[in-house]
Amino acid sequence: MSEILVKAIDVTKRFSNFTALDRVGMDIRKGEVACIIGPSGSGKSTFLRCINMLERIDGGAIWVGGELLGYRRQGDELHELRDHEIARQRRRTGMVFQRFNLFPHLTALENVTEGPIHVLKEDRKAAEAHARDLLARVGLSDKVGHYPSELSGGQQQRVAIARAMGMRPELILFDEPTSALDPELVSEVLDVMKDLAESGMTMIVVTHEMGFARSVADTVAFMESGRIEEIGPAEKVLSDPDNARCAAFVRAVHK
């Protein structure tokens, strides 16, 4: 078994008096693809956002690549990291959003090169060559100069995946990447994600696509009310879950 890349222990998140995450724990190994399923409002997306520090956690801890997120340990004290240190930690993790969030004033190519050039300080020529490769890989060689407004939802999401990969992350988080797409555009995005998974990328995917989870995921976690109710190999969780609510959810989604 490969080494652990993401370790979450007792992650708790509260929004005023609503507990969004209640002592969530999870281990993700390098190269593993984990899907998180569950009803809306169960905390799936919140958990994903905590791994990228888009949300602050109120309890517990998360490590990515052995690095504690958001804090630096000094003896018996945990010191909160400064903004630029948090920004540096985020570089190891890519994120793909439900609503794409491409930069509308930049072309597809510029969306992908923005981070490498301005954050990683890569050479422009090299960054552009890499970006062209990535856009070719997601099947958009002919759209490099297009603005997001000129692309379909499926194309925009594929650019967003290329943008995440442009930062050469060790891990990519997908937050319901196909939920905002018209049904006929879902498969082109899932195909790209499947290809990415086969190339060995570590991925955590919040999704309602049971077919994708079944065929691509190594691990599936079922969340409800801020807790992980069941976690295990995809086949087991999706076909023969121990948890009754998980079984009911899988049945309902499959209908």
Added chain:
Amino acid sequence: MSATDDIYRTSHLKLVPRRHWGRMISAGVVLLLLAALVRAFANGKIEWTYVGDFLFSRTILDGLVNTILMTFAAMALGIVLGVVFAIMRISENPVLSSIATGYVWVFRGAPALLQLLLWFNLALVFPKIGIPGVMEWRTVDVMTPFVAAMLALGIQQGAYTSEVVRGGLLSVDSGQYEAARAIGMGQLLMLRRIVLPQAMRVILPPIGNEVIGMVKTTSLASVIQYAEILHNAQIIYYANTRVLELLLVASFWYLATVSILSVVQMYIERYFARGAKRLKATG
């Protein structure tokens, strides 16, 4: 062919366009009034030769240059202050945010003319400015009409502009902030590369409007002896008493300046509208 079929045949009929009587009458009335206005000016006691003579006179052109100079100086100061205070206003630091709110409150709350007089007469209460013991200047030397006008107009403009910029920043979708953070950007890089370029689309039309407003507001600086175009036109008509002729000369140059700026604004807006030719497609 029966009679009932006949009423459905229209191809042989002649088409008579509708007459827009209302439009014709209203256009006629307006043209008549315009003719009366032209006639009034032609017959009025305006010596058009004076207008022609002074249009390109040295004093007037110097004034024009000073007007343009002050417009840019005050707007530059206003935009810099506006951006800084808008960012302070939306920051999570309560001290910075309150100071920004206070700045807008104070400098939007007093007339431009009053602020001009205030800065110009600063020497009355602060004879010397600078860091005591290190660098000091006499306020009367520093507070020239140019400096006083730039500070007064620029600082007031900053108060208005900061509200415009704040509106622009708020118009950028929160997903853009998240996407920028997700690729590891820090606050400043995110503002400079992602947020401000998008906010510009919302910010520019009102800023263009304010630049054009500023061209004319600079005329207030004539009261503190700043040699802009109205000030110089007044100096000439105090001497030759051709008041209206010189006011027309000044009007011409204001209109010309504003027209050129409107064209410039159009091109700048076109640049920042890139990527926004169509609304966001969903599929």
